[in-house]
Structures are given as structure tokens and as C-alpha cells.
Amino acid sequence: MSSAHPEGTPRRAHTARRRLLAGGTTVVAVLGLGLTPASAHADTTQLPSLVTADNIRGHMENLQTIADYNGGNRAHGTPGYDVAANYVVDQLKRAGYEPQTHTYEFDRWLENSDPALAQAAPEQREFAHEDDFRTMTYSGAGEVTAPGGPVNPDSGASGCSADDFSGFSEGAVAIMRRGTCSFEEKATHAVEAGASAAIVFNQGGDTEEETEAFQGTVSNPVDIPVLSASTAVGEDLVDAGEELELQLSVDSEIATESSYNILADSGSGKEDNTVVVGAHLDSVPEGAGINDNGSGTAAVLEAAKQFAKLDDPNNQVRFAFWGTEEEGLVGSTQYVEGLSEEERDDIALYLNFDMIGSPNYGRFVYDGRGELEGSIPPPSGSAAIQQLFEEYFEDQGLVSEPTEFSGRSDYAAFMDAGIASGGLFSGGDGTKSEEQVEYYGGTAGEPFDPNYHTPEDDIDNINWSSVEELSGGIAHAVETYAYSTLPVNGVLRGSGDAAFDRQADLWLR
Ligand SMILES: [Zn+2]
Numbered sequence: 001m002s003s004a005h006p007e008g009t010p011r012r013a014h015t016a017r018r019r020l021l022a023g024g025t026t027v028v029a030v031l032g033l034g035l036t037p038a039s040a041h042a043d044t045t046q047l048p049s050l051v052t053a054d055n056i057r058g059h060m061e062n063l064q065t066i067a068d069y070n071g072g073n074r075a076h077g078t079p080g081y082d083v084a085a086n087y088v089v090d091q092l093k094r095a096g097y098e099p100q101t102h103t104y105e106f107d108r109w110l111e112n113s114d115p116a117l118a119q120a121a122p123e124q125r126e127f128a129h130e131d132d133f134r135t136m137t138y139s140g141a142g143e144v145t146a147p148g149g150p151v152n153p154d155s156g157a158s159g160c161s162a163d164d165f166s167g168f169s170e171g172a173v174a175i176m177r178r179g180t181c182s183f184e185e186k187a188t189h190a191v192e193a194g195a196s197a198a199i200v201f202n203q204g205g206d207t208e209e210e211t212e213a214f215q216g217t218v219s220n221p222v223d224i225p226v227l228s229a230s231t232a233v234g235e236d237l238v239d240a241g242e243e244l245e246l247q248l249s250v251d252s253e254i255a256t257e258s259s260y261n262i263l264a265d266s267g268s269g270k271e272d273n274t275v276v277v278g279a280h281l282d283s284v285p286e287g288a289g290i291n292d293n294g295s296g297t298a299a300v301l302e303a304a305k306q307f308a309k310l311d312d313p314n315n316q317v318r319f320a321f322w323g324t325e326e327e328g329l330v331g332s333t334q335y336v337e338g339l340s341e342e343e344r345d346d347i348a349l350y351l352n353f354d355m356i357g358s359p360n361y362g363r364f365v366y367d368g369r370g371e372l373e374g375s376i377p378p379p380s381g382s383a384a385i386q387q388l389f390e391e392y393f394e395d396q397g398l399v400s401e402p403t404e405f406s407g408r409s410d411y412a413a414f415m416d417a418g419i420a421s422g423g424l425f426s427g428g429d430g431t432k433s434e435e436q437v438e439y440y441g442g443t444a445g446e447p448f449d450p451n452y453h454t455p456e457d458d459i460d461n462i463n464w465s466s467v468e469e470l471s472g473g474i475a476h477a478v479e480t481y482a483y484s485t486l487p488v489n490g491v492l493r494g495s496g497d498a499a500f501d502r503q504a505d506l507w508l509r
Contacts, residue, residue: 047475050306051299053468059298060290060357060467062087064459067288072455074283074294076108076259076324081282088262088281088301088321095305097264097319104334105258107221108327109138113251117199117227119237120145121245130213132233133199136183137217137328139226141252144197148237148244150175151190156203159186162193170194173246175237178203178228184219187226197225197248201234209429217328225250259323261331264304266482269316273348273491275481276318277303277474278332278410280325280354287455291462292428295357297321299471303478313482315348322410325354332410336417348485349385350414352423353474358449360442361426361466364403365389366411368422375405376415384487385422388480392473399439403427420488424473426466428452 063084067073070080085101092099115135119125127133149172151165152158156179159165168174174190178200190198202211213230225248229237237244262281265274279296283289304319324330336344352366367375368386386402393400403425405411411421427448434444451457486492 045476045479047303047306047310047479048472050309051302051471051475053464053471055302055305056295056298056467056471057464059091059301060294060462061459063294063298064288064290067283067290073285073287074281074289075285076282076327077257078285080288081259081323084281084297085260085262085321085323088297091301092262092264092304092319095308097267097304097308099262099264102261102263102335102338103258104260104331104338105256106324106327106330106334107254108257109221109252110255111135111250111252115225115227115248115250117229117248118246119240119244120247122240122243127229127233131230132213133227133229134213134215135250135252136187136200136226136228137215138219138221138254139250139252140221140223141250142197142225143249144173144225145245145247146196147172147242148175148240148246149173149195150238153177153234153238156180159189159198159200162189165189165193168193168195171196173248174198175234176200177234178214178216182219183216183226183228184222187218187222187224191222191224195224197227197246199227199229199234199237201229201237202231204231204235219328221254259331261323261335262321263335264319266307266313266317266319269313269482271316272346273314273485273489274316274318274346275348275351275478275485276320276414277351277353277478278320278322279352280322280331280410282323282326282331283457284326284453286453286457288458290459291355291357291359291426291449291457292452293325293354295355295426295462295467296353299353299356299467299474302471303475306475307478307482310479310482315482315485317478317482325410329410329412333413336413336419339417344417344419347414347419348491349381349420349422349481349488350411351385351474351477351481352409352411352414352421353470354409354423354425355428355449356424356426356470356474357462357464357467358426358428359461359463360432360446360448360450361463362432362436362440362448363393363398363400363466363469364425364427365393365400366421366423366425367402367405368420369402370405372402372404376407376412378405379415379418379420381420381488382415382422385420385477388477388487389422389424389473392476393469396469396472398469401436401439422477424470426463426470
């Protein structure tokens with residue numbers, strides 16, 4: 001059935017269905033039991049029919065109401081987050097769970113006032129905050145007047161090695177181009193070379209994404225001010241030559257703050273082979289965040305509620321609602337890093353759902369095979385998770401495509417810990433192609449979610465077909481892995497650990 005397809009090419013549904021029926025029918029007839037057991041194929045799991053788009057919509061409407069009455073958002077440190085968390089806890093308790101609050105502290109980077117950037121020589125010039133330059137999160141604070149020092153500015157590898165700084169005059173402002181290594185690496189090399197500040201300008205190209213003053217992060221606190229700039233500004237600074245004199249200031253600080261995750265275990269099934277299913281609960285301060293990530297939260301919450309009705313799952317399932325994802329994946333990272341080695345080993349796999357209702361959506365499956373250029377290398381077993389989702393959509397006669405494990409959501413810490421990961425995504429700030437319009441409808445040339453991280457990300461801007469289609473995949477995966485994670489981590493669990501026969505291409509307990 002499933003052989004590896006080139007990147008982005010959709011899978012054709014018909015072949016899968018024909019072969020499945022031949023095998024599936026036989027097996028299902030033999031067993032003929034109620035809600036258990038489940039196999040890898042869509043028509044044998046029950047949860048997708050229990051987890052309805054209507055119920056998910058109900059949760060999303062409630063999250064919108066919570067935001068409406070609590071300052072318009074559900075961001076970290078706000079009443080909107082706390083009330084949304086209470087909502088999740090209350091819903092879980094009603095379904096029979098005993099949700100736990102996992103509290104943590106973290107260093108939060110704050111900018112207290114707008115930064116400034118100006119050129120004092122060879123001629124005077126003021127630059128506009130946001131249009132021309134921005135502060136990178138976790139930038140150091142300070143006021144700097146110093147010469148400019150371009151660092152291998154024509155290459156994307158600019159500042160990626162200490163050698164790049166040979167001839168760099170100590171105390172200057174390092175001017176680097178965006179490209180092949182992280183902003184953290186560039187800034188760290190600049191600090192080591194004695195730079196008083198750093199500016200990373202966009203790589204250049206045809207799209208706005210490649211040329212605008214982007215919002216970047218250096219991921220961990222650095223001692224010097226670090227700014228991003230548009231390609232135009234960066235190249236102007238480089239062209240200004242040796243006389244370039246810059247003045248800049250950043251007013252930021254690191255504050256120790258606390259937040260919390262909500263975790264709920266199924267309470268039945270093997271604890272040493274736990275399936276973790278997560279979605280972040282916080283929004284950005286700009287708005288209610290109903291697609292990002294009210295949609296994922298609502299789908300995971302409804303899956304948990306309906307999952308409580310299934311009989312005797314073999315594997316424990318842990319439903320997780322992460323805090324401070326928008327602050328840098330903090331809640332999920334604190335959770336994984338806080339686990340002992342044994343507790344990590346007890347986690348069979350992680351499923352992440354962050355945005356499943358994008359207005360101009362696509363059906364995206366995280367790149368467990370690690371075929372896409374921008375993907376983090378996936379731990380073994382992640383490819384099997386990708387295949388399960390692809391098979392699910394094939395069984396529905398729906399096209400799906402792989403999407404990068406870009407490191408921009410809560411799977412990152414699990415993957416860093418070597419835990420097989422996967423999930424679904426309906427698209428964010430990427431742009432839909434003409435070809436994708438054939439697969440999903442919508443508008444070519446437009447972002448998948450034009451309201452990403454804006455006040456317009458609200459209940460009126462959700463694609464309910466996307467919610468319906470992706471939530472079916474979520475429910476299918478949760479149920480399938482609750483009964484067996486064999487293809488992912490080779491662990492076969494069952495009541496009394498009885499040996500289970502493998503039948504045709506259906507792996508059953
Ligand atoms: Zn998100």
C-alpha cells in the first residue's frame with residue numbers, strides 16, 4: 001500500500017481501499033466485539049465517530065467566550081489562561097479523570113520599551129521599529145554607540161563560525177546575514193568575538209518572508225543587544241562601509257515567572273507504555289487564539305472525554321494541555337526535562353495537535369520519515385506514526401501531505417528526548433499553492449491561516465471541514481495506539497500480556 005512518495009505529492013486513495021477490504025473484512029468478522037480491539041485501519045476504530053466536530057466546536061466557542069470576558073486572550077499569566085485551564089480541568093473531571101497541574105518556573109524575556117536603531121555616520125539615518133528592524137527575543141539589554149562590523153555578509157553562513165570574525169574589531173556591532181545556522185549560534189560567536197551588539201538581516205529573495213524585518217529569537221539569554229533587520233536595511237549598513245557608526249538601544253529583562261500544564265491520565269492501561277497526546281492551551285496576547293490553539297485543545301479535550309468510554313485500553317493515555325508554548329515551547333519542555341530517565345522510557349510516543357482549523361487549510365501530517373529539508377531528524381518510530389495518519393486519510397479518500405518538523409511546536413522536547421512523535425496540522429503562515437487548491441479547496445497564494453497570531457484568530461474564522469477531517473485522524477490515532485504501539489516502539493501490550501497473532505497486513509493484538 002504505502003510506498004514513499006516524493007515531498008508534497010498527494011497519495012491516491014483507491015489502491016489502499018481495495019487491499020484493505022480484502023484483509024480487514026476477514027479479521028473484523030472473526031472478532032466482532034464492541035469497542036475493542038482496534039486495528040490500524042479507519043473502519044475499525046470507534047473513537048472517530050464519538051469525537052464529533054460539533055462537540056469540538058462547543059469547546060472552541062467556550063474558549064472564545066472565556067477570552068471575550070478576560071481581556072480578549074488566553075495568554076500566559078492572564079486570567080484568560082487560568083479560566084481556560086479551569087474549563088479543561090472541569091471538563092476532564094466530569095469525564096472521570098483526575099487532572100494534575102504541573103507547575104514550573106521559567107526565565108521569561110520581556111521588552112519594557114521599544115528598541116531604537118540609528119545610523120550616525122557616514123550620514124544620519126533613523127530606522128523604523130518593526131518595519132526596518134526588531135529585537136530578537138532573549139536579546140540582552142543595553143545602549144550601544146559603535147562602528148559597524150560586517151561579518152561575511154554575502155553568505156548565509158555569516159557568523160556561523162569563529163573564523164568569520166577574523167579581522168573583526170572588538171566593540172563593533174556585528175552585522176550578519178540570516179541563513180544556515182541559528183540566530184543563537186551567530187549571536188554567541190559575536191559575543192565571543194567581543195561585539196557590543198549584533199544585527200542579523202534577512203537572507204534576501206523574492207518573498208516578503210525572505211526580505212522583511214522578521215521576528216527571531218536567540219532562544220537563550222545573551223549578554224548583548226541582538227536585532228533582526230530587513231534585507232534592505234542590512235545591505236545598506238554593509239554598503240555604508242568602514243565609516244559606518246551605529247547607535248542602538250534595547251530595554252529588556254529576564255524575569256523568573258511560573259505557569260502550569262494540565263495532565264490527565266486514562267487511569268487504565270499499562271503505565272510503562274504511555275501514549276502522550278498534547279496541545280498547547282495558551283494563546284498569544286494579540287487575541288483569543290481559537291485556531292492557535294483553541295482548535296487543538298478542543299480536539300484533544302473531546303478525544304479525552306470520549307476515550308473515557310472505551311473499554312480496557314492496553315496502554316495508558318496521557319492527555320496534556322501545555323502552558324507557555326507561545327513563550328518558546330516552555331511548558332512541554334519543562335515537562336519532558338523534568339522527567340526521570342525511567343519516566344521518559346515509559347512514554348511510548350507523543351502526538352501533537354497545534355492548529356487544526358485553519359481557514360485556508362491543508363491536511364498536513366508531521367514528517368516522521370524526515371524527508372523534508374527543514375525537519376528536525378525524527379526519532380525511530382515517528383515514520384510509523386506518519387504512515388498511520390496517511391493511511392487514515394487514504395481510507396477516507398482524502399489527500400494529505402507531509403509537513404516539516406520545524407521545531408515550532410510542542411513535539412520538539414519529546415523529539416530531543418528521543419521519543420517517537422507525530423501529529424497533524426492544518427497550516428499556519430505558509431502559503432497555499434495552486435496544486436494544493438485542487439486537494440483542499442481554498443485560495444492559492446494566501447496563507448493557510450491569514451489570521452495567525454492576530455486578533456482575527458477567533459471563532460468566526462475557523463474552517464469546520466478542517467476540524468472535522470483532522471479530528472477524525474486524531475481520534476483514530478489515539479484509539480489505535482491505546483491498544484497497540486507495536487509499529488512505533490515494538491511494544492505489544494495486552495491484558496495478561498497474551499501473545500497476539502499478526503494477520504495479513506493488519507497488526508492486531
Ligand atoms: Zn500554536
